[in-house]
Structures are given as C-alpha cells and as structure tokens.
Amino acid sequence: MTAASIESAEGAGLPGAPIGLIGNHPSIVRLRELIGRVAATDSTVLIGGESGVGKEVVARAIHAGSPRASKPFVPVNCAAIPHEMLESEMFGHERGAFTGAVAPRQGLFGAAHGGTIFLDEVGEMPLALQAKLLRVLEDREVRPLGANRGVRVDVRVTAASNRDLARAVREKTFREDLFYRLQVVPITVPSLRERRSDIPMLVEYFLERLRTRQGRRNWSVTEEAMASLWAYDWPGNVRELENLLERLTVLSDRDEIDVEQLPEVIRAGIHPAGDSRPSVALDERGVDLSAVIRNLEGRYINEALKRTGGNKQAAARLLGLKRTTFSAKLRRCGVIAMDGRA
Amino acid sequence: MRRNSDGRAGVTVKTLAAARRKPLTRPAVRRVMVVDDDPDVRKVLALLLKSSGLNAIEASSGAHCLKLLASTRPAVILLDLMMPEMDGFEVCQALKRDPTTAEIPIIVVTARDDSLSRMRAARLGVSDFLVKPVSKERLLNRVRAQIELLETMNRTQAAIDRLTAAPQVSPLVKERGRPRARVQRARGSLQGG
Known part of the structure; x- marks a missing residue:
C-alpha cells in the first residue's frame, strides 16, 4: 500500500x-x-x-x-x-x-x-x-x-x-x-452542510466527471431530487455525495436522477417545513429521546401553522390540542411562525 | 407587535448610530444583519439573535441593507426573498457583485419553499436557505455554523499573517488610531502581496 x-x-x-x-x-x-x-x-x-x-x-x-x-x-x-x-x-x-x-x-x-x-x-x-x-x-x-x-x-x-x-x-x-x-x-x-449552497455545483461537477470518465451519458438531476440533496445533512460530506452519485449513475438506466432513486435517508430529509425527519436508527452513541420528540412536535406545529396560515386556534384544532396547550408547546419548541410571532 | 409610525422597528436608528461610531471593514463576528420588510419578523429575529449573544442590525428593505453596509460589516446576513421594490435575489446579486460585500455569508430565510428558488439562490452564492416557519434552534444553529466558519478562517488568516509579516513592519502595527485594515494593506504591499 x-x-x-x-x-x-x-x-x-x-x-x-x-x-x-x-x-x-x-x-x-x-x-x-x-x-x-x-x-x-x-x-x-x-x-x-x-x-x-x-x-x-x-x-x-x-x-x-x-x-x-x-x-x-x-x-x-x-x-x-x-x-x-x-x-x-x-x-x-x-x-x-x-x-x-x-x-x-x-x-x-x-x-x-x-x-x-x-x-x-x-x-x-x-x-x-x-x-x-x-x-x-x-x-x-x-x-x-x-x-x-x-x-x-x-x-x-x-x-x-x-x-x-x-x-x-x-x-x-x-x-x-x-x-x-x-x-x-x-x-x-x-463540512458540506455548512456550505450547502455548493451542493448543486458539486453535483454538476461530479456528474460531468462521471460522464467524461464513462464517456456515454448526460446525467442530470431533477429539481426535486436536487432539493432533497440540498436538505440532507451529509455526515460523510463531499465524499458521501461523490459516492452516492457514482452509485446512482452506475445503477440507473435512465439519464435523469429523480427523487425516487435517492436513498430513503436522503429523501426523508426534505420536509415541507424544511425540518429533517427523525430517523429511528439507533447506534451505540444513543439518542436524546426528548429532543427527538420535541423536534417531532415542532414539525407538526410548523405544519399546522402553515396549513392554517398562522391561525393558532385552527392549528391547535388540527392537532387535537387545546389552544393553551398548543401555545405552551409552541413556546417550548421555539417555532418562528411566518408572521414572526413566536 | 406594534410598529412605529414610520412602519420601521425602532432599533434601527440606534444600531446604525452604533455602527457609525466604529466603522469596520473586517466583519464583526457577533453582528448579524436581518433584512426583512416585515417589522414583526425583524423584531423576532433580532430578539432571538440577542438572546444568544449576537448583535442584530435591522434593515427594512434591500436598499436599506445596502446603505447600512456602507458603514458596517456583519458576520452574516439573514435575507428575506419576497420584499417590495428590490427582492432578495436582487439584493444577493448586488452584494455578490460588490467585492467589499461578496464574502458576507447570506442565509435566506423565506416562506418560499420551492426548489427553483433554492437553485436560484444557490447560483447567486447564498450560504444557506431556510424555509419559514423555521424553528429558533435550527435558525440559530445555521447562523452559528456560518459564524464559526468565519472564526476558523480568521484564525488561519491570523496565523498566516503572523508568519508572513515582515519584522520591520511591526512599528506600524502598534501605531494608534490607525484602522486595522489599512495597516494590513500596508503590510501586504510591503511584502509585495
């Protein structure tokens, strides 16, 4: 070696x-x-x-x-x-x-x-x-x-x-x-997640390189798939992105990489509220369950507020909560609503 | 939340005065500019930033943002996309075109959740893209990430500056009242770049 x-x-x-x-x-x-x-x-x-x-x-x-x-x-x-x-x-x-x-x-x-x-x-x-x-x-x-x-x-x-x-x-x-x-x-x-805005450029760069290396196809990534790639946290950073694209282009018989071809963990990353979906993967490092639950609550609260245009009463109803309970959770989860009200 | 008679949040004038007192060409690592036409959003973001020890400067429009940047250098800019007259994309373009502001990381905070906006923002060189509603924790994490990046880059730059500083330049550095940037420029030109 x-x-x-x-x-x-x-x-x-x-x-x-x-x-x-x-x-x-x-x-x-x-x-x-x-x-x-x-x-x-x-x-x-x-x-x-x-x-x-x-x-x-x-x-x-x-x-x-x-x-x-x-x-x-x-x-x-x-x-x-x-x-x-x-x-x-x-x-x-x-x-x-x-x-x-x-x-x-x-x-x-x-x-x-x-x-x-x-x-x-x-x-x-x-x-x-x-x-x-x-x-x-x-x-x-x-x-x-x-x-x-x-x-x-x-x-x-x-x-x-x-x-x-x-x-x-x-x-x-x-x-x-x-x-x-x-x-x-x-x-x-x-890390790649600290400079997410470079993801589209890196994707284009790697696809271009794969194209010249394998010399046949013009791969592209759909906008939706790109949005998922953007939202994902990339614990393995640029190397993980490169490996993923290489795998996708080898396995795929289509020229266009769409969101369905992305691994579940990356697809899950894109969420209407822009929050990552908590995965139930548990490794030796363990997990902070109350943080996970808070995160989940926050995402539902976000979604409910979004659907009701920021109306807390209606959002609380959507989630089957009393308005007071909803407000308390809202405070605890620290969500900034669209109108700026916390 | 109450607006002032001119529809702007009252903090702006004060922070602007503070910024004038101490002009900086190097970004102040704890200063974050919030650009949003909605005073309520500005206020919430400013309070949030302050609660975690960061200073907020508020700009109520794209033009206001550019004007403030003439006298202050924030570490990060939080930018709304949908604003009247000059929208967020135009602000981005203007900031990236000007070499004195091109390197300020921009975090877009918007209600627009479509991949086209994301892509357009990415092409314009924004650092991060957050969709409202956004959790406070998430927002602060992303702001802190950009600030930490800035700090690590500053550390590297300081180490290289120390390494390459010509010894005869040191009296200049000690000179009082001289803006740091000018000293650094002087140092740079003495070494021939």
Missing part, C-alpha cells in the same frame, strides 16, 4: 481540479485564497475537518501551489498502517534492523525529500512515535531503524486529523509539544 501511495503521488494523476475546493461558498472562496498564501510559505500545516471534507485535497493543493510542486507529495495514513510497522514505514530501516529486514529501506520521509509529506489521521499515531516525529520536525533529520546516524531530510509536513487534537492533548493521548509544532497554521475545511 505504501508503494501505491507514493506512486499515486508521483504520477501526474493528481485528480485534475481539486475536488474539495469546488464551490462558491464564501468560506471556500476564502479557503482557496488562504491555501494560496500558505502554500508559498514553507510552514507546517495542520488540517482539520470532518471525514470526507477533502483534507487531503487541501494538502495536495498546498503542495501543488508551493515551490515544491515538482517534487513528490507523499500521503501517509497513520491509522491504516499497523503501529509496529509505522516507524520503519515512515523513517525507513537498515538491513538487519529487525527480523525480515533483508534490505535497507528508505522510508516515506526519505521518499518525500524535497517535497511534501501528508500525515493523515496523525492523531492515531502512538505516543512513542509522536516523540520521534517531533524530533524529525525539530532537527530536520530522520534516523532509520537500526541506523547509527540521522539522515537529513528536506520535507514540508502537512498533517490532518478528524479528531479534535486539542482535546486529545488534554486527554494526554497526543503530545502537546507536537501539537504546537504541527499547528503553525491551522486550517479547518468546512
């Missing part, structure tokens, strides 16, 4: 336009500008944001905009490599450093010499290795396993984590000194 990741970095096949950075949302416009500025410096960058927002895309954009652009970009997923192998993968090893080390190996830092290394999921790195990484950042030198002397490396470090590293520092699972070393410039990539 390591060889593959270096290859993908060195090959010219950087995925064309930077996907995660497509959009018109003010935050993305500003992020692009900030990336351009930080790329020109040689500073270490710590990229935060939920999974699927495109943290690696940002790291690649920083690399591509930097004077190191012609040198390798080496992504390392610290969570995907077994802990006991991570050190030799990152820093390399000498022949005979451990059983099975029949030939010396350069390591990913060495492979990134002159270029940029991207340490994804850096929060998953074991503490012992964190100390070694800190030394690399301070001395600009790596010491391969079994070697007596360090080797100078010229590498720009970018790192990312979807965990709150400041909290990991408080919980003593991440070294404070390393945290400050990494976060010289902190960048947070916004």
Whole structure:
C-alpha cells in the first residue's frame, strides 16, 4: 500500500481540479485564497475537518501551489498502517534492523525529500512515535531503524486529523509539544452542510466527471431530487455525495436522477417545513429521546401553522390540542411562525 | 407587535448610530444583519439573535441593507426573498457583485419553499436557505455554523499573517488610531502581496 501511495503521488494523476475546493461558498472562496498564501510559505500545516471534507485535497493543493510542486507529495495514513510497522514505514530501516529486514529501506520521509509529506489521521499515531516525529520536525533529520546516524531530510509536513487534537492533548493521548509544532497554521475545511449552497455545483461537477470518465451519458438531476440533496445533512460530506452519485449513475438506466432513486435517508430529509425527519436508527452513541420528540412536535406545529396560515386556534384544532396547550408547546419548541410571532 | 409610525422597528436608528461610531471593514463576528420588510419578523429575529449573544442590525428593505453596509460589516446576513421594490435575489446579486460585500455569508430565510428558488439562490452564492416557519434552534444553529466558519478562517488568516509579516513592519502595527485594515494593506504591499 505504501508503494501505491507514493506512486499515486508521483504520477501526474493528481485528480485534475481539486475536488474539495469546488464551490462558491464564501468560506471556500476564502479557503482557496488562504491555501494560496500558505502554500508559498514553507510552514507546517495542520488540517482539520470532518471525514470526507477533502483534507487531503487541501494538502495536495498546498503542495501543488508551493515551490515544491515538482517534487513528490507523499500521503501517509497513520491509522491504516499497523503501529509496529509505522516507524520503519515512515523513517525507513537498515538491513538487519529487525527480523525480515533483508534490505535497507528508505522510508516515506526519505521518499518525500524535497517535497511534501501528508500525515493523515496523525492523531492515531502512538505516543512513542509522536516523540520521534517531533524530533524529525525539530532537527530536520530522520534516523532509520537500526541506523547509527540521522539522515537529513528536506520535507514540508502537512498533517490532518478528524479528531479534535486539542482535546486529545488534554486527554494526554497526543503530545502537546507536537501539537504546537504541527499547528503553525491551522486550517479547518468546512463540512458540506455548512456550505450547502455548493451542493448543486458539486453535483454538476461530479456528474460531468462521471460522464467524461464513462464517456456515454448526460446525467442530470431533477429539481426535486436536487432539493432533497440540498436538505440532507451529509455526515460523510463531499465524499458521501461523490459516492452516492457514482452509485446512482452506475445503477440507473435512465439519464435523469429523480427523487425516487435517492436513498430513503436522503429523501426523508426534505420536509415541507424544511425540518429533517427523525430517523429511528439507533447506534451505540444513543439518542436524546426528548429532543427527538420535541423536534417531532415542532414539525407538526410548523405544519399546522402553515396549513392554517398562522391561525393558532385552527392549528391547535388540527392537532387535537387545546389552544393553551398548543401555545405552551409552541413556546417550548421555539417555532418562528411566518408572521414572526413566536 | 406594534410598529412605529414610520412602519420601521425602532432599533434601527440606534444600531446604525452604533455602527457609525466604529466603522469596520473586517466583519464583526457577533453582528448579524436581518433584512426583512416585515417589522414583526425583524423584531423576532433580532430578539432571538440577542438572546444568544449576537448583535442584530435591522434593515427594512434591500436598499436599506445596502446603505447600512456602507458603514458596517456583519458576520452574516439573514435575507428575506419576497420584499417590495428590490427582492432578495436582487439584493444577493448586488452584494455578490460588490467585492467589499461578496464574502458576507447570506442565509435566506423565506416562506418560499420551492426548489427553483433554492437553485436560484444557490447560483447567486447564498450560504444557506431556510424555509419559514423555521424553528429558533435550527435558525440559530445555521447562523452559528456560518459564524464559526468565519472564526476558523480568521484564525488561519491570523496565523498566516503572523508568519508572513515582515519584522520591520511591526512599528506600524502598534501605531494608534490607525484602522486595522489599512495597516494590513500596508503590510501586504510591503511584502509585495
């Protein structure tokens, strides 16, 4: 997997336009500008944001905009490599450093010499290795396993984590000194739901890409389906949207993606009141049942007010409530009616 | 809810004066502009924002909004679509055309619940779209999300500024009474961009 990741970095096949950075949302416009500025410096960058927002895309954009652009970009997923192998993968090893080390190996830092290394999921790195990484950042030198002397490396470090590293520092699972070393410039990539207005543009972009890749059809999304895509919260962010569109275009025999083809969870998202339908999916994180009930009440109250043009008496009747009970619920749910009255 | 004789909510004048005292080109992160022709809606939204520690500036029309923006920079604009004379879409267009206001996130708060309006708003670069009636919690969450985004971007920008600031510029930064933006421009030009 390591060889593959270096290859993908060195090959010219950087995925064309930077996907995660497509959009018109003010935050993305500003992020692009900030990336351009930080790329020109040689500073270490710590990229935060939920999974699927495109943290690696940002790291690649920083690399591509930097004077190191012609040198390798080496992504390392610290969570995907077994802990006991991570050190030799990152820093390399000498022949005979451990059983099975029949030939010396350069390591990913060495492979990134002159270029940029991207340490994804850096929060998953074991503490012992964190100390070694800190030394690399301070001395600009790596010491391969079994070697007596360090080797100078010229590498720009970018790192990312979807965990709150400041909290990991408080919980003593991440070294404070390393945290400050990494976060010289902190960048947070916004989640897709924080920049919903970019969804139509991203949909068009992905469909266009799928069209050129598969070279046959002109996919489009109906307005109604687009409204559902807009309303959905996208916990898996841009990656989830991309995967969904890919699946839909593969499975569909029609050119038009309509709302019926969307997964239930996305279709449920669109509601006349614009509120999301509470799902009964229960996972290990549990659920705040009273909040769910309040949400449901709020949605019925919204709908009733909407149907009665804001007449509370009539809305209460629709819901089989006394006006006083209705008003109390209205206050509790905190609904802003169309006429502004709470 | 009672209207003033001129049909506007009374808070406007006061907030406008406050805004004049302290002109800002950088957005004040706790300031939210509410643009709606219905004074009741404005009032409710303003109270709601204030209750969660945000300052509200009220604008009673698109033209009023543009006029206020000459002297104040809110972190977020809550914009109604259906307004007489200049509708919300036109306001959006005007805001996005002007580079000094183009980056202010706009949250549309409207009774129009059709996908055409949504799409049109998206093309115009609005940040979010909420349909009335909307729950207070939802509205505040969306406003806070935009403000938090702004704050994280500000943090990144500050870090880059620190990094790229030329040391000889520092006396300028300490100079009193000089608007921050001008100092920053000066700093930028010294570095050659």
